[in-house]
Amino acid sequence: MKEGLALLGAGFAIGFGALGPAIGIGLLVSKAVEGMARQPEASGSIRTAMFVGMAFAEAIALYALVIAFILSGKG
Amino acid sequence: MENLFEELKPPVYYSLKVAGLDLSITKAVVVLWVAALAVFLLIWLPTRRLRLDGGSRFQGLVESLVEFAQNSLVGEIIGEEGKPFFPFVATLFLYIFVVNLIGLIPGSFAATSLIGTTAAWGVVVFLLYNLAGFMRHGLIGYLKHFFPQVPFFLYPIIIPLEIISHIARPASLAIRLFANVVAGHMVLLVFTFLTMTAVWFLKPLPFVMIVVMNLFEIFVAAIQAYIFAVLAAIYIGQAVATEH
Numbered sequence: 001m002k003e004g005l006a007l008l009g010a011g012f013a014i015g016f017g018a019l020g021p022a023i024g025i026g027l028l029v030s031k032a033v034e035g036m037a038r039q040p041e042a043s044g045s046i047r048t049a050m051f052v053g054m055a056f057a058e059a060i061a062l063y064a065l066v067i068a069f070i071l072s073g074k075g
Numbered sequence: 076m077e078n079l080f081e082e083l084k085p086p087v088y089y090s091l092k093v094a095g096l097d098l099s100i101t102k103a104v105v106v107l108w109v110a111a112l113a114v115f116l117l118i119w120l121p122t123r124r125l126r127l128d129g130g131s132r133f134q135g136l137v138e139s140l141v142e143f144a145q146n147s148l149v150g151e152i153i154g155e156e157g158k159p160f161f162p163f164v165a166t167l168f169l170y171i172f173v174v175n176l177i178g179l180i181p182g183s184f185a186a187t188s189l190i191g192t193t194a195a196w197g198v199v200v201f202l203l204y205n206l207a208g209f210m211r212h213g214l215i216g217y218l219k220h221f222f223p224q225v226p227f228f229l230y231p232i233i234i235p236l237e238i239i240s241h242i243a244r245p246a247s248l249a250i251r252l253f254a255n256v257v258a259g260h261m262v263l264l265v266f267t268f269l270t271m272t273a274v275w276f277l278k279p280l281p282f283v284m285i286v287v288m289n290l291f292e293i294f295v296a297a298i299q300a301y302i303f304a305v306l307a308a309i310y311i312g313q314a315v316a317t318e319h
Binding site: 051052062065066 | 254255
């Protein structure tokens with residue numbers, strides 16, 4: 001029972017944990033592409049900022065992934 | 076599927092314990108040594124006899140690598156003051172990229188899939204940017220960074236927040252790289268298990284996914300190395316920036 005709950009928690013952790021960063025990365029990339037299309041000469045600096053922002057958003061999903069790994073190790 | 080994590084444990088070649096510390100020579104340590112040698116040879120061999128007329132294609136490769144690191148890793152982010160930190164940031168990028176790439180070769184080991192490896196790099200970045208800040212502004216000047224211009228009754232809230240955000244930097248650097256590599260290898264392992272256990276006529280489907288994910292992991296290896304180096308440069312840049 002306890003193991004099952006741990007595995008269920010692991011699934012929920014990564015499932016819901018990926019939700020927010022997914023929306024964030026989607027918004028980030030859409031705005032970055034918009035900016036690049038409007039100002040192609042600025043695409044270099046926009047791309048750098050986009051990748052750095054994506055790294056921060058993605059890190060949140062990865063924290064959830066680490067929690068999921070810990071929980072599934074208990075399962 | 077029980078032994079997914081066992082695949083990510085490096086085999087120990089030479090067991091060595093000093094004063095309670097585990098200094099064993101594992102496969103990960105060997106991979107890190109090989110990567111260091113590979114980075115050294117990649118830069119040193121093509122640049123022994125530099126030629127002005129372009130030279131060999133390897134010289135061109137090294138030149139474009141150095142130019143990339145100079146412009147988009149250091150120049151755009153730290154600015155003029157970043158020149159002393161160019162070797163550190165460029166080495167960080169190249170070394171992490173090569174370690175990640177070696178980890179993708181079947182039969183080798185991804186040293187960055189161990190939290191210890193990435194945590195060590197995170198701590199090195201943390202120490203370096205703090206040291207750079209102290210050297211640039213002096214002890215008092217750098218400590219002023221932790222006391223922003225706010226009403227004094229906010230200090231009990233602001234100062235712990237500043238300290239936590241600084242401690243979180245090496246932790247998030249380490250966890251980002253580690254979790255990205257582990258997640259990529261987990262996906263590869265899951266598709267490998269699927270290929271091994273599937274009915275024969277379904278075997279090609281997960282196998283194609285292994286190939287596709289391997290290509291994606293090469294992209295991830297480059298992006299993660301780039302992000303680690305860029306964030307290190309940003310932290311250094313913030314520490315050495317003059318007060319605005």
